[in-house]
Amino acid sequence: MNALNHIVAQQLRDIGKYLAMQKIAFKPRVYEKAAAAIDDLEKNISDMYTIDGIKALEKIPGVGVSIAEKIEEFLKTGHIAYYEELRKKEPVDLGELSRVEGLGPQSIDRFYKKLGVRNLVDLEKAARTGKIAKLEGFGKKSEEKILKGISFAKSSGGRFVLGFMMPEIRIIEDRLRKINHVEKVTVAGSVRRKKETVGDVDILVVSKKSALIMDYFVTMPEVALVIAHGSTKSSVKLKSGINIDLRVVSMESYGTALNYFTGSKEHNIALRVFAMQKGWKLNEYGLFKGKERIAGITEEELYKKFGMDYIEPELRENTGELETALSHKLPKLIGYKDLQGDLQIQTDWTDGSDSIEAMAKIALAHGLKYIAVTDHTKRLAMTNGLDEKRILQQMAEIDRLNKQFGGVIKILKGSECDVLKDGSLDLPDNILAKLDVVGVAIHSFFNLSKKDQTERIRRAMINPNVDILFHPTGRILNRRAAYDVDIDELITVAKKTGTIMEIDALPERLDLKDEYIRKCVDAGVKMAIDSDAHTPAHFDCLEYGIAQARRGWATKKDIINAWPLEKMMKELK
DSSP states (O other): OOHHHHHHHHHHHHHHHHHHHTTOSSHHHHHHHHHHHHHTOSSOHHHHHHHHHHHHHHTSTTOOHHHHHHHHHHHHHSSOHHHHHHHHHSOOOHHHHTTSTTOOHHHHHHHHHHHOOOSHHHHHHHHHTTTTTTSTTOOHHHHHHHHHHHHHHHHHTTOEEHHHHHHHHHHHHHHHHTSTTEEEEEEOHHHHTTOSEESEEEEEEEESOHHHHHHHHTTOTTEEEEEEEOSSEEEEEETTSOEEEEEEEOGGGHHHHHHHHHOOHHHHHHHHHHHHHTTOEEETTEEEETTEEEEOSOHHHHHHHTTOOOOOGGGOSSSSHHHHHHTTOOOOOOOTTOOOEEEEEOOTTTTOSSOHHHHHHHHHHTTOSEEEEOOBBTTOGGGTOBOHHHHHHHHHHHHHHHHHHTTSSEEEEEEEEEBOTTSOBSSOHHHHTTOSEEEEEOOSOTTSOHHHHHHHHHHHHTSTTOOEEOSTTOOBTTTBOOOOOOHHHHHHHHHHHTOEEEEEOOTTTOBSOHHHHHHHHHHTOOEEEEOOBSSGGGGGGHHHHHHHHHHTTOOGGGBGGGSOHHHHHHHOO
């Protein structure tokens, strides 16, 4: 998940959408496939091009000569002329309008031609004045749904999905660390707290040559705009759209500065109140008793002065962590290397990019000891979902591969079985009973009432063959709100039935959200952190699922795939 790759992919997706608006056949899908392949690249597309030119681009799955030339143009100039031509014909803000759930290219085209809608403001005005309801094929319900989608798009705007930005942030962090005279570099802010979305990036540096560091920072190749260029603080906007602030601080105040700029604001305020109660003063320059600095070099030193255990950055949201640290009862959070297995993986039997064998080998390279192959089921025709006959064939193939691997990694037979509208399942019980791991998921009818959606999922969870509820609330960050469901009821059902709740690690999902994870922890409901891998690159996303679990106060005992295979299997129904 690389920021530049994501930008290139988005340009290609938008070209596909413009072509779909013109009702051009086949080409939109070609651009979408190429975009998906670029999003899933493990390497930076610019680095690939630098090494092997346009030939490297043509080797990307789904990228032919024509699309490779457009990517080359973007890498050289920062824009694609063909995209600009299409945009001139229909000057709509695809980025804004596409964030409204259910609004596809055909609807965007129609709203532009019939109502002059170019952006989110125009769309909201048309909906609130009843113009959309009057269009043939729409109506009052469609208009209400659009208004709801606009509200969600506005509330999530301006923030970036952490997992999409992290590779670029790490490149910059590593580059700064290699500069002469740099003693320390740490990314702070919401990035360090591993929030699922981030508004900007804060980086702290210790160096006695601050001017040199700042001059380098503002001239990095990723920089699109220099907002401020000072001797100890500079701000830039990257080509990916995100702002980065760089500050040079002294070693004496590094710990308190890091604590201050990591946040959260609420955590910092509460910590300052603790300081005031002791007659001390806390700010980014240190912890002071009168004029004497009594802490500042490290965060560990700071928390120790307060009589607290060290508080991991992921917990710093003022949700009880300070009081718990004072009583020395903070949980030992699950570690970033603690997972032993992955219980949701798609392969080329359905909508994954690679074979079962290839995915198993990649999982093994990531240090995993077992995986569950959980391809989609027949109702999802667009994914070439498995029916009863094909899943039995897949099970035989898994048996063959397990013999081939000889125990170095165990491949479990599984399914991401679709939950139908009434809560029944897409495969019969006699097939599900043959599987090692049965995950169920919602892929349709997102707009059911809260009562009906909750009952639908409850009915699936009470099935004795169902082990895991995949991506339990169905949200997609910055694109789709969670469906309306009683999460407390689902957690209660999970506890009664022994159903595992999933933490889907894909950066755009991170579902469950952190507050729901903590509810599961408190209720004693077990969870699984899964990559939901559709390509080898997705195994890297497990990091973000672990971060989400840590934000929810989860430990190894809460996460079943942090356990050895035999113990994990006993936890399943």
